[in-house]
Amino acid sequence: MMNKLSELFDALYFTASNKAKSVLLREYLATTCDPERGWAIAALAGTLQFTHYKRNTVKKLILERVDPVLFALSYDYVGEMSETVAHLWPNEPDPDFVMPTLSEFVAFMQTAKKSEIETQLIYLLNNCSPNLRWTLLKLGTGGLRVGLSARRLKHILAEYGQSHQAAVTVHDIENLWHGLTPPYTDLLLWLENSGPKPDISEKVVFHPVLLAHPLQEDDKEKVTYTDYLAEYKYDGIRVQIVVKDTEKALFSRTGDNISHSFPDVLADFNLPGVYDGELLAMREGVIGSFNDLQQRLNKKKPSKKLQAEYPCGLVLYDALFVPTSIVEPKKEKLTCQTEQSIKNICHLTLVERKRYLRATMQCFESTISLFSEAFTVHNTAELDQLRTEACSDPSGYTEGLMLKRKDSPYTPGRPKGVWYKFKRDAQLVDAVIMYAQRGHGKRSSFYSDFTFGLWQNDPAQDALSEQPKLLPIGKAYSGFTDIELKELDKWVRKNTIGRFGPVKEVNKTLVFEVAFDAAHASKRHKSGVALRFPRIHRIRWDKPALEADTLPIFKKTHQIK
Amino acid sequence: MPLTKHNHPEHWIQVRPAGLYCIPAETYIDPWQAVENAIITHGHADHARAGHENVWATPATMAIMRVRYGEQHSPAQHHIEFGERIQLPGAEPVFMTFYPAGHILGSAQVLLEYRGARLVMTGDYKRTPDPSCEPFVAIPCDVFITEATFGLPVFQHPPIQHEIQKLLSSLARFSERTHLVGVYALGKCQRVLLGLREAGYTKPIYLHGAMLKLVQLYQTFGFDFGECIAVSDVSDLNLLAGEVVLAPPSALTDRWSRKLPNVLTGMASGWMQIRARTKQKGAELPLMISDHCDWQELLDSISEVNPQEVWVTHGREDALMHQAQKMGYVARALRLVGYDDE
Structure with missing residues (x-):
């Protein structure tokens, strides 16, 4: 069974077309029993996790077997831990070895003690081929990366259901997904038309969100502005907050439960229902900057002090579920009682949902949430004007506008023409590449991760007194084409002047035009500057490095002290 | 000394x-x-x-x-x-x-x-x-x-027989697909030809134009590759479905290969051991054959x-x-x- 899984993963990895991947996976589902196939889905979806079998377990074990220098060089080259280990692990077959099934493996890894897990893992790896090892290692280290997104996986599951004449759409699966747990036996039986639809109504789960398309220039002519509501685009993180009976949870836009990071927000939020909004730094209803919010991000257990120093709040812009008691007697006013059960309003239009949202917020007082007001834009000129204002707002918490179709229901995914985002333009800076490192994943073994910097002083003047000096302001590894990737790799190899482990120092001669969303002060970098979402916009093969930008001018333009 | x-x-x-x-x-x-x-x-x-x-x-x-x-x-x-x-x-x-x-x-x-x-x-x-x-x-x-x-x-290169067998299995399983295999024109091409013949593959093997001169040169040195046909000499390219075509790696993704029917792309190189390298070459069938x-x-x-x-x-x-x-x-x-x- 494990062999079959390994063959599936390999085939999915090397197959390019989505159609062929779907055939492969459906073939596997049709010919594999429960719960094996459900665990395979969990591995593909990234929902299979073990407490005591992780990346670090693997790293520790390999370093007990392989020269650390050779391991580091190999890992640097291969760019992927599981694959590196799969190749390096010494073969020590035992003639009596019997391969466990996937479900036996999962059960063992979930229940065994840490020391037992290590012993068993060593025994398994000793007896496997490199391909099988890769599969076993991937189950523990996570991030399968066989070129199957979570969304594609759900599409394939829907196709599998349709091939069994089950009345199932990808939306059904999206809506159920976060209420289900591996090995998904109930889901699979339902898809095969031999079981009821799984019931998740009692669970506090994430509901996949409605995503926006960027508003392109040619969209502006297609859009009838009066069909849309406009809102400010707040510069925080998109969240979904779910309150059911006594349970509450806060989810990121991808469905990660981030409740633990914002206990203060959850504690003060008491609106029963499911709400879509933006999490922002906020003190007593006054919104703070993204920089403030950043102090709170990725903190698993924020201290009381941190919570007090950087309080957060929500701006709500949509509702998926509201209290059942909120009824709509007439168009104008909604009434409320204090009952806690909730109802789904996703099928209603945006205008209706916003009315429900406002009414709910009026009934259930909340000190930490604001309502996102909508307004109407009449033409392109007005739209451009408003965006410019939103982007240059001195308080800095809006980063553009949203346009949302008034008559649209709330559908998960990224439907066309429903929501548009019209963000501020990327900013640009000419920086000099200083260091390069090999990439991971599809950029494996190419020098593709770059650190770039700005001149500390104007090099034209500096040159007279001393060697001009660069200070790093950021790192980027995206934004170039595959052809440029190869050219850059070649350039790095030819221009290496020093090595620090896997990092190569290069000649300070090549300029990147770097695009970024925002620049702010940072204590972490010597330059005192950090960029948000930097990516390489253009490679300036033509530009002399001495003409790249300087730090003092950059700081002045971006008001960084 | x-x-x-x-x-x-x-x-x-x-x-x-x-x-x-x-x-x-x-x-x-x-x-x-x-x-x-x-x-x-x-x-x-x-x-x-x-x-x-x-x-x-x-x-x-x-x-x-x-x-x-x-x-x-x-x-x-x-x-x-x-x-x-x-x-x-x-x-x-x-x-x-x-x-x-x-x-x-x-x-x-x-x-x-x-x-x-x-x-x-x-x-x-x-x-x-x-x-x-x-x-x-x-x-x-x-x-x-x-x-x-x-x-x-x-890097541990498997025996070439093992990799040739992979190609033959794929030909049997996907008999409707043209198996286009990227090989360097000098050395790898001839080695793969000999490997296929040694494994008992007797059908004609089709070659990209860039391979021809060097294959002929090897023949003057006495190598017998069996029947090799230039793709340019094939009147109906649809007949190549289910056949083996050897081409230089650069031709795998260019216009030339688009005219072949239902292509399954392979690549014969020692680099194919690294999964990402196979993807980077646009290949679906990695053959770890190294010189x-x-x-x-x-x-x-x-x-x-x-x-x-x-x-x-x-x-x-x-x-x-x-x-x-x-x-x-x-x-x-x-x-x-x-x-x-x-």
């Missing part, structure tokens, strides 16, 4: 911008620019370039250079057989002998002898059996200059030759240098940067 200040190769071998240079013989090995005197280890384009005044190469390598660059690729072409010891130009005698490197047809290692010191430059080489060329021989020497293309312990040593072959070669010093050239020098030092050898990296990865 012990190495001394008087004869140590570090005093008479240099890395120059044009390549590896032997000072007393005034001669380069595999230079990447046109020079006065050039020893050429084998016919791959990044090692054998046109336009040198004097070229010393094996007869097969010289024939390959003539196919690639024309009869007059160099005014003075010195054909040197394996094992033939000759004196190179220069006031003080430097002797040179070629030994088989097992890389491709005609590929040679270069033994240089100067003031009693012996230096072997392997060029590209491999140890696994290959019917398309003479097998590598280990030559005792003081300084052993080895390539390190696959110089990382992750270089894998890690273990590199280590075995060093032990077998047992030199005083190991110098590591192009490829993953750091790891091999580290390992050679652990094995007790003096090791250094030459950092020749002009050669392609494979």
Whole structure:
């Protein structure tokens, strides 16, 4: 069974077309029993996790077997831990070895003690081929990366259901997904038309969100502005907050439960229902900057002090579920009682949902949430004007506008023409590449991760007194084409002047035009500057490095002290 | 003979911008620019370039250079057989002998002898059996200059039979798909042809135009590849469904391959062991067939030759240098940067 899984993963990895991947996976589902196939889905979806079998377990074990220098060089080259280990692990077959099934493996890894897990893992790896090892290692280290997104996986599951004449759409699966747990036996039986639809109504789960398309220039002519509501685009993180009976949870836009990071927000939020909004730094209803919010991000257990120093709040812009008691007697006013059960309003239009949202917020007082007001834009000129204002707002918490179709229901995914985002333009800076490192994943073994910097002083003047000096302001590894990737790799190899482990120092001669969303002060970098979402916009093969930008001018333009 | 200040190769071998240079013989090995005197280890384009005044190469390598660059690729072409010891130009005698490197047809290692010191430059080489060329021989020497293309312990090349079987299984399973396999035109192409025939594959094998001249050249050296047909001679390309087509790697993703029916792309290269490399080449069927040593072959070669010093050239020098030092050898990296990865 494990062999079959390994063959599936390999085939999915090397197959390019989505159609062929779907055939492969459906073939596997049709010919594999429960719960094996459900665990395979969990591995593909990234929902299979073990407490005591992780990346670090693997790293520790390999370093007990392989020269650390050779391991580091190999890992640097291969760019992927599981694959590196799969190749390096010494073969020590035992003639009596019997391969466990996937479900036996999962059960063992979930229940065994840490020391037992290590012993068993060593025994398994000793007896496997490199391909099988890769599969076993991937189950523990996570991030399968066989070129199957979570969304594609759900599409394939829907196709599998349709091939069994089950009345199932990808939306059904999206809506159920976060209420289900591996090995998904109930889901699979339902898809095969031999079981009821799984019931998740009692669970506090994430509901996949409605995503926006960027508003392109040619969209502006297609859009009838009066069909849309406009809102400010707040510069925080998109969240979904779910309150059911006594349970509450806060989810990121991808469905990660981030409740633990914002206990203060959850504690003060008491609106029963499911709400879509933006999490922002906020003190007593006054919104703070993204920089403030950043102090709170990725903190698993924020201290009381941190919570007090950087309080957060929500701006709500949509509702998926509201209290059942909120009824709509007439168009104008909604009434409320204090009952806690909730109802789904996703099928209603945006205008209706916003009315429900406002009414709910009026009934259930909340000190930490604001309502996102909508307004109407009449033409392109007005739209451009408003965006410019939103982007240059001195308080800095809006980063553009949203346009949302008034008559649209709330559908998960990224439907066309429903929501548009019209963000501020990327900013640009000419920086000099200083260091390069090999990439991971599809950029494996190419020098593709770059650190770039700005001149500390104007090099034209500096040159007279001393060697001009660069200070790093950021790192980027995206934004170039595959052809440029190869050219850059070649350039790095030819221009290496020093090595620090896997990092190569290069000649300070090549300029990147770097695009970024925002620049702010940072204590972490010597330059005192950090960029948000930097990516390489253009490679300036033509530009002399001495003409790249300087730090003092950059700081002045971006008001960084 | 012990190495001394008087004869140590570090005093008479240099890395120059044009390549590896032997000072007393005034001669380069595999230079990447046109020079006065050039020893050429084998016919791959990044090692054998046109336009040198004097070229010393094996007869097969010289024939390959003539196919690639024309009869007059160099005014003075010195054909040197394996094992033939000759004196190179220069006031003080430097002797040179070629030994088989097992890389491709005609590929040679270069033994240089100067003031009693012996230096072997392997060029590209491999140890696994290959019917398309003479097998590598280990030559005792003081300084052993080895390539390190696959110089990382992750590289373990499987037997070619295993990989050919993978191709044949895929042909059986996807009999409606054209199996387009990327192979280097020189060496890999001929080795895959022989491998398919050895595995009992008797159907015609179809070739991209870039392969034809070199396949014909190998045939004049007595190799029998069975029936090979140029794709340009096929009137109805739909007939290629279910057949094997060999093409240079660059043709896998270009317009040429789009005219073939229902293509399944394979790639035959040692790099295919790294999953991401297969993806980067746009291939779905990785065939790990390499004409270089894998890690273990590199280590075995060093032990077998047992030199005083190991110098590591192009490829993953750091790891091999580290390992050679652990094995007790003096090791250094030459950092020749002009050669392609494979």
